[in-house]
Amino acid sequence: MFGFVEANTYQNPILAYSDSTENTLDTWTYTSPDETLKRRLRKPGRRNIFQQGKTFIAIGYGYPNLSLNYMMTNAMTLNFSMQPDLYANFKNKTFGVIHFRYEYAMWDIFGLSFRGNFSSYDISWDLLLPDFDNQGNQITRKINSGYSGITMDMVFRFDWHIVTNMKIDLYTGVGLGYSLNTMNYYSSDEDLAVDPNEDIPHISIPVAFEGTMGIRYFFTPGFGMYAEFGYAQSIAEMGFTFRF
Numbered sequence: 001m002f003g004f005v006e007a008n009t010y011q012n013p014i015l016a017y018s019d020s021t022e023n024t025l026d027t028w029t030y031t032s033p034d035e036t037l038k039r040r041l042r043k044p045g046r047r048n049i050f051q052q053g054k055t056f057i058a059i060g061y062g063y064p065n066l067s068l069n070y071m072m073t074n075a076m077t078l079n080f081s082m083q084p085d086l087y088a089n090f091k092n093k094t095f096g097v098i099h100f101r102y103e104y105a106m107w108d109i110f111g112l113s114f115r116g117n118f119s120s121y122d123i124s125w126d127l128l129l130p131d132f133d134n135q136g137n138q139i140t141r142k143i144n145s146g147y148s149g150i151t152m153d154m155v156f157r158f159d160w161h162i163v164t165n166m167k168i169d170l171y172t173g174v175g176l177g178y179s180l181n182t183m184n185y186y187s188s189d190e191d192l193a194v195d196p197n198e199d200i201p202h203i204s205i206p207v208a209f210e211g212t213m214g215i216r217y218f219f220t221p222g223f224g225m226y227a228e229f230g231y232a233q234s235i236a237e238m239g240f241t242f243r244f
Contacts, residue, residue: 049218049243050164050171054105056216058226060239062097067151067181067233068121088142089126096120097234109161115175115210117153117233122146127187149183153208153233169216179208208233216241 096119103113124146131141157175164170212230218241219225226241 047166048108048164048169049166049216049221050105050108050111050161050169052105052108055244056101056103056105056111056241057244058099058101058103058216058239058241060099060226060228060237062099062117062232062234062237064234065094065097065119065121066231066235067119067149068092068094068123071121071123071147071149071183086128087125088128090123091125092121092123094119094121097237099228099232099234099237099239103159109164111159111161111171113157113159113173113175115153115155115157115177115232117155117208117210118150119233120148120150122148143187143189145185145187145189147183147185149181151233152180153210154178154180155208155210155232157210166221167218169218171215172211172213174211175209177208179206181206218243 096117098118100116100118101113103111105111124144127143127145129141129143131139133139155175155177157173159171159173161169161171210230210232212228212232214226214228216226217224222243224241224243225239227236227238229236
């Protein structure tokens with residue numbers, strides 16, 4: 001028997017064959033076009049790497065050490081500029097900056113981060129003092145002196161993710177927190193008097209601020225690399241990032 005169906009009265013269902021080996025009616029399922037579209041939109045390839053509820057952990061290395069630069073400037077001003085003939089062999093060495101970051105995606109484009117930055121440094125020089133030997137001859141006595149210290153920042157940061165897809169995440173962030181700074185003066189001459197309140201330069205305000213722009217590239221949905229540029233105890237940093 002033949003009949004007529006009015007056009008546009010229904011939507012054609014989409015046939016989807018199951019994993020069964022028998023091609024019977026029971027092995028076919030029907031999916032509406034709307035549900036098929038939703039499933040396609042939920043595919044990982046169509047989603048962004050930065051999603052609400054996800055967490056990100058990153059660890060990296062930054063350069064240069066801004067704490068070292070600050071101390072070098074103060075040491076040069078305090079010592080070399082005042083009596084340059086008394087100082088020689090100015091040296092410095094540093095470890096870090098090591099950057100750690102934990103971020104929680106509060107929304108699809110905004111995240112809240114906790115940042116930890118750590119670095120250590122050592123600045124040394126030779127103090128050249130006129131002296132006399134046992135025979136009464138004038139000599140120059142060399143005394144090795146210097147500063148050593150560590151800086152550790154603990155910062156809460158707000159990040160705005162400007163461009164994000166399943167591979168690339170471009171963001172910018174600003175943060176404020178506490179900066180712990182410890183410093184010691186050392187000398188090969190124990191009798192060399194030093195006033196720690198005047199002769200040792202200090203970072204007067206224990207406040208840590210940072211503002212950076214960064215990019216993350218993910219090789220897999222859970223692992224990638226990142227780079228940041230700005231002010232965060234270093235000017236530039238690079239490292240690895242993990243997504244959970």
